[in-house]
Structures are given as structure tokens and as C-alpha cells.
Amino acid sequence: MAAELEELLGFLSSPSPPVKKAAVDIIRDYTGSEDGLQMLGKCCGVLLPSLSRLLAEKKEVSEPAAEALVNLSQNSDLAKKMVDTGVVETAMEILYKENCEITGLLVMLLVNLTQLDAGIDSLLQSGDEKMKGLYIMKLVRSFCTSSSERRGDPFEHVASVLVNISKKEAGRKLLLDPRRGLLKQIIRQFDSVSPLRKKGVSGTIRNCCFEAESQLQNLLLISEFLWPALLLPVAGNKIYSEQDASKMPLELASALSIEREPVADPDIRVQALEAIYLLVLQEAGRRAFWSVNGPRILQVGYEDEGHPKVMEAYEQIGALLLQESSSGD
């Protein structure tokens, strides 16, 4: 078996295109099963660089190679090896070549690789002073200018990449940097119909709010985009009264004065509330929250809420606000 595998791996570099294609298809199929993954994992030293090279070739070969790598990268050891051998950089290079035919797959690969700290570091380009953040800027731009209307929405999974990189402080700092304006662009995608995009944006915002203590201004200075993204999912289903709406800034008032689709995913509602909690922990965050009539919105939204985990999140904020106001805020 081992000898056959070795021969198969050798065919990946074959000068004959049909041979190469047949080999990579077989490998891709192996990665679809647990046994196959185990077997291939043992020869990753040869396999990974070969597959990586194939990414640059025509679709008939690069597509199965990418699929194989996506499957393999679900194993964290293999993912680490990929990061160490520069697969992140390779993926970015090919992604932004003209007429890339495997965009969606490459982005999915990045999602898996950024589950690791090392992958995040590579994608953030933290080591390179001049180029720092360039990859992320490119991905965000693609994410925000492409849309879910396009066939397949190849950049959809960038949403998950952003959630991953925002788990690290360096990632959050990059996204919050006012001079780059990345978070502002990302938040606007919250209105997207794609559930993946919506959830990714929601998760990214929530993660970024962990920087509220040191970078509150970078969150509050995009208030006109931030509060709608955080409050609309948890504002309940009713149309708000003129009296309530008049105390809100225009963007919230107009959104809440009309019929709207509720956000079905309870995780998104929980994330929004967690983000609000982090903002309200800070004095200036509380002030801003009161100024948009936030507490009233949560009060109304809570009335319509049935999911226990979400209800708990509402209650936490309520308790915090009560505590802060009684301590003479």
C-alpha cells in the first residue's frame, strides 16, 4: 500500500496532464474519508507541497487539489504544516491572480488555516512591517464588493476568516484601525441575505468589542453603522412608537418604524447582546447606549424573546445597567 501511495504521489508531478489529473482526483477522493485522511497524513511531507504547487495550475487540476487541501486542513497538525510551508501566502497569491477559478475553495482553505494562531499570524502578515494587513485589506474589499447575488458568492467564507482573525488581539487591532476603516466596511455586510455573511459579521463585531476597554473610540466613532447592526437583531418584532423612535438617531428610528424580518439565528442574537454588554461596561459606551434609546429597545425586544440563552443575555445587560445607575453613574 505504501509503495502504491508513493507512486501515486509521484504522479502528482507527472509531465502527462491526464496522469496528473487522475492522481489528484484519487487523492481528493481519499481525503473524503477518515481512513483516507489518516493514510495521507502519514506522507504529508511530500503530499502537501505537491498539492500546493498544483493550485497554480488549470482548474481541472487545481480544483481537486484545493478540495483535497481543504479536507486535509481540518486536521490541525496538517494545517500547521501547511502554514509553516507557506500555503497561506500561496493561496493569497493565486486568489488574486487574474481569472482565478478556485476562489471559493481557497477562501475555505484560509478559514481552516486561520483556526490556528500560526495561520492567523501568516494572514495578518504580522512579521512584515511594510505589508502588514495587506492580505486582510484585500480580502475585506473582495468581501464587501462582491455580493451574494453573484453565482456561488465565492467570497462568502471571508466572513468566517474575519471571525477567526478577530479572536486575536492583533487581528482586532487591525480591523479597528480607523485609518484603514475595515470594520466600517464589514459592518455594512450585516444587511446581506446570506446567513453565512450575516453570522460572520455578527461574530466579528462581537469579538472586536473585546477591545472596548482600550479602543472604545474606534467602535463608537462608527456608531451610525454599529448600533443598527447590534440593536436591530434584538429589537423584537413590533413597530416602534413615534415617542420611542424620536429619541433615537435617524438610522435606528427609520429601521425600527417599519415592518422587518426577525433574525432567526439565536446565535446572532446572543452575539449582538454580548457585544452590547462589552460596550456598556465602559462609561462612554453606556452613555452612547442611552443616547440611542438602547435600554428601551432591549426592553421591547425582550418581550418578544423566547429562547433561553438569548433571554439570559438580555438579562445580563439589564442587571449591569441597573447596577451602574444605582452606583451613581
Added chain:
Amino acid sequence: MALWMEAGSEPKTESEVVDLEAISALKQSTAIELKENGNEYVKKGKKHYSDAIDCYTRAISQKALSDAEQSILYCNRAHVNLLLGNYRRALQDAEEAIKLSPTNVKAFYRAVKASMSLSLLAEAKSYCEKGLELSPENEELNKLAGQIDLLKSEQDRRKAEVSKSVTAVKDMISAFEERKIKIGKALYQELTGVKKPTLDKNNILHWPVLLLYAEVMSSDFIEDFCETDMFSTHLDEMFSESSPPLPWDNEHAYTRDALELYYEADSGVRLSKREIFHCLADGTAAANLEKFDIEENDAAEESSSTTVLGGGGMRWIKVNERRRLYDVLKEPNLVVPGIPVFYVVSKKSSFYKEFKSGNWAPPPSSFW
């Protein structure tokens, strides 16, 4: 008869040797006499200090005395220089005295006094310590040691204060840049006094804001307008049902619902970073700094449009009161005149038409 001895040449005759010894003795006694004259002049008081200096200088130039005695001459001259306030010369003399006689405690004392007067606290401390090594019980030196420590901690405290002020100003300038706020010359300081924005502990800006009632040239002042607040919040507070009407508003035109806010577009020239630094540092510990490292903006970032105040064609931009302050301040055509200034008019007033036509221009601040 002057006798010149070339270096290395030996006296030829016995009589020459005798003559040389006589001259040497003469020089010695001259030097001693000059020293004593100098001392006398010093005792005589201020008017004779320069005479004393003169005597000591001539005594020194005789080069006739031993190192120990020469040291005393320098030390005495240092003393008079101290009295005259020539601190640098005094320090040089004291240092020379120390060189010639490293056990001359008085010389150390003079060096300490001179250094202290020149605010060279590290040097003062060093000389003081060396002097105390020679004479640990010396009362004067011990007293000075205490004074130096006091001065040093005062100096450190002041340096820290200045540093803190500089950082605060730089943080403010950074905050302006991040928010794309353009600052121009303060126009209404006669009305408001010197007012500055502040950054709270969450790095949120709070502005003092001036509201000008164009119709009657009267004003209102909002002490603390947080940048995340909406205009409507503050207007609601100022024009709530329970607050008194404006004293000059006889027609009751200035009710909450009739108010409109405007700012003047392109109202002035942007200040350079350096100028902003000066304005913000004014009145703080950093006010007198001459040198600070501020990188200027690229020329391309500077606003190119300016409008002359007065004359026809004033451009008034209406402020949507449901917007937040930071959102309005970042408008590209808004230059903040020191602090934000907004003009208040009433839709119901007959003045409204004139204002909107662009023919009305704000008079200089002394008229308000």
C-alpha cells in the same frame, strides 16, 4: 631689564643664576601681595569686586607660587565671580583650583555653588560628594547636599509634568487626525475665553460648543458636548418645557420645534500641526517648549479652499439634529474655529429669510 630664558638653555654664569633667583623671589612676593590686595578689595564691598578679580588674575599670571597656593588664588577668584553672578567663570575657576589641589575642600564648595546656580544638578551632586569624602563633617557641604536633592526632585517633577502635558497634547492631535477634524483659528475667544476639548478615559472627545443666535447676536455655551451625543439631545435639554424662554425672544419664535442649526462652510484656514500644538499647550506645563517633534501633514492633506468672512455668498450648511457631533465635525467643508460653533435660527422668525439668502454675515466676536 627683562631676561628671556629659552627653554632648555642653561644659565651661563653665577651672576645670571643669582639674578634669576632674585626675579623668582620678586614674582613670589608680588603674587602674595596681589593676593592680599585682592582679599582687601573683597572686604571693601561690591564696588571693589572687579578690582579684586583684577588682583587675583595678575597674581595667577605670575605663575610664581606652588600648586597649593595657586589653587587658593583660583578659589578666591571663584568666590568673587560667584558674588558677581559670573557662575560659569566661577565654575571654571573652582575646577582649576581642584585640579591644582585635589584636597582643597573650599574649592569643591565653590564648585558646588556655581553648579547649582547653573542648574547643573548632576555636577553639583558629584562635587558635593567628593567634597564630603574629604571632609565628611563639613556643615556647609552637608547643607548643600540636602538642597541639591530637593532641587533635583523638583526638577524631575517639573520634567514629568511637561512630559505629561506634551503627551496629552499629542494624543489630542492624534484624536483630531483619526476623526478627520480640521482645526482653524479660534474666532470667538472674546466670548468664551480659552476653551479646549478634552479626551475622557475611554478616548472619547468632549467639546465645549458655542451656539450663536444670529438674529440678535447673542450666544449660549454648551460646556460638555460629548462627540457621541446627538444635537437633538442637547437641544431637548436646553429648550425643554421646563426651561425658561430666551430673554430676548419677545415673539416666542425660538421654540424647540422651530429651531434650525447651521455651520459655516469653509470658514477659515486650517492650522498646521505645530500651530495646533501651541494652542493646545497654552496654559499647560508644555506651554514654553520651543522644540517638539511634530511631523507635519503632507501638503496634499491641507485644505485648499478658504472663504473670506463677510461679503456676499456666505455658505450655511444645515445640521441634521439627529446626527452625532463627531459625524458633523468630520464633514470635509467644516473647519472648527478653535471650538465648534453653530448658528441657531428659527423657522418662525422674520430673520430666517435674510439668513438663508446668504446675505447675512457674522460680525467679529467683539460685537456679540
